[in-house]
Amino acid sequence: TALRQHLQARTPEFAGIIGRSARMKQVFDLIIQAAPSRSTILVTGESGTGKELVARSIHDHSRRADKPFVSINCSAFQETLLESELFGYMKGAFTGAAANKKGLFEYASGGTLFMDEIGEMSLPMQVKLLRALQERKVRPLGGNTEVDVDVRVIAATNRDLPQMVREEKFRTDLYYRISVIPVNVPPLRQRPSDISLLAFHFLEQFREQMGKPVRGLAAESVRLLESYGWPGNVRELEKIGRAHV
Numbered sequence: 001t002a003l004r005q006h007l008q009a010r011t012p013e014f015a016g017i018i019g020r021s022a023r024m025k026q027v028f029d030l031i032i033q034a035a036p037s038r039s040t041i042l043v044t045g046e047s048g049t050g051k052e053l054v055a056r057s058i059h060d061h062s063r064r065a066d067k068p069f070v071s072i073n074c075s076a077f078q079e080t081l082l083e084s085e086l087f088g089y090m091k092g093a094f095t096g097a098a099a100n101k102k103g104l105f106e107y108a109s110g111g112t113l114f115m116d117e118i119g120e121m122s123l124p125m126q127v128k129l130l131r132a133l134q135e136r137k138v139r140p141l142g143g144n145t146e147v148d149v150d151v152r153v154i155a156a157t158n159r160d161l162p163q164m165v166r167e168e169k170f171r172t173d174l175y176y177r178i179s180v181i182p183v184n185v186p187p188l189r190q191r192p193s194d195i196s197l198l199a200f201h202f203l204e205q206f207r208e209q210m211g212k213p214v215r216g217l218a219a220e221s222v223r224l225l226e227s228y229g230w231p232g233n234v235r236e237l238e239k240i241g242r243a244h245v
Contacts (some may be wrong), residue, residue: 007034014096016231017055017063018201018234021191027054027183035061040133043156045185048235051156052114055186059112064152067111070104072084075120082125084141087132093142105138105149112152118178119159119170153178188237195226198234 014028034041043051052071059069072155077085079116083084084093088103121129132138133153137146155178188195199217217225230236 011129014057017050017057018136018198019191019194020195020197023186024194025192027185028107028165030181030183031061033058034058035182036063037181038152038154039180040178041154041181041183042161043154043163043185045142045156045158046187046233047158048233049185049187050234051158051185052116054183055112055114055156056071057153058154058183059152061116062112062152064111068108069112071109071114072104072114075117079122079125080141083128086129087138087140088143088147089141090143094138097142101142103138103140105151106147108151109149110151112154115153115155117157118155119157119161119164123169123171126171126174130171132176133177188233192226195230195237196222198237199225199241202238206242 014031017024017028019025019027031054041055041058043054045051056069056073059065072085074082084101084103086103086105088101089097090107091097091099133151135146136149136151138149140148157207161170161175161179165175179192188198196217199222203217225237232239
C-alpha cells in the first residue's frame with residue numbers, strides 16, 4: 001500500500017527515529033561519528049524533538065550496545081534525592097535508608113547513562129557530577145569509600161547552556177566536560193519534509209493498535225500538517241495522531 005511504501009522510506013539503521021530530511025541526515029551522521037567514542041555527548045533541542053531516541057541510537061551503535069542503557073530525568077528529583085539516585089547510598093545514610101543501594105552510575109557501568117534535563121541540576125550537584133566524570137568514581141551517600149565506574153554519559157537539555165554559563169547558573173567546566181561532542185536535534189518546523197513521513201508512521205502505528213481501517217491521509221490533511229508550526233514538535237504530532245485515528 002501507499003502507506004507502507006511511505007514508511008519504508010525511513011532510514012533503516014535508525015528504526016526509532018523517523019526522518020529523511022537534510023537536517024536529520026546530519027543528525028544520523030553525527031550519531032555514527034559519535035557512537036564509537038568514549039567522550040561525553042550533549043544532545044540539545046526543544047522539548048518533544050526526540051533527544052532520548054538520539055541517545056538510545058548512539059548507544060545502540062556503540063561498543064556498549066550489549067550493556068545497560070539507563071536514563072534519568074534530572075528535573076524530577078530534589079538535590080539530595082538526585083545524588084542518591086545517581087551515586088547510591090549506604091544503609092543509615094538518611095531516614096528510610098534501610099539497606100545499601102547502588103546508584104544509576106553503577107547500574108549503567110559498562111553501558112550508557114542518559115541524563116535528561118541536565119540544565120535543571122543545582123550548582124552543588126553539578127560539582128559532584130563533574131568530579132564523577134573526571135575521576136570515573138562515585139561515592140555513595142553516607143559512604144567512606146569510592147566505587148570505580150565505567151559509564152558513557154549522554155546529557156540532554158532544552159535549555160541554552162552557554163547563556164546559563166554566562167549567567168553563572170551552570171558551571172563552565174561541567175559544560176565543556178559534557179559537550180565534548182554536541183548533537184543538536186532540529187525542531188519539526190525546520191524539517192517540514194519529515195512531517196508527512198512521521199504522520200504516516202503514527203497513522204500506521206495507531207491503526208494497528210486500535211484496529212481502525214485507516215488507509216492514508218488526504219492531500220489537504222498533509223498540506224495542513226506541513227503548514228503548522230508544531231511548537232510541541234514530534235511529541236505533539238504523535239499526540240494529535242493518536243487522538244484522531
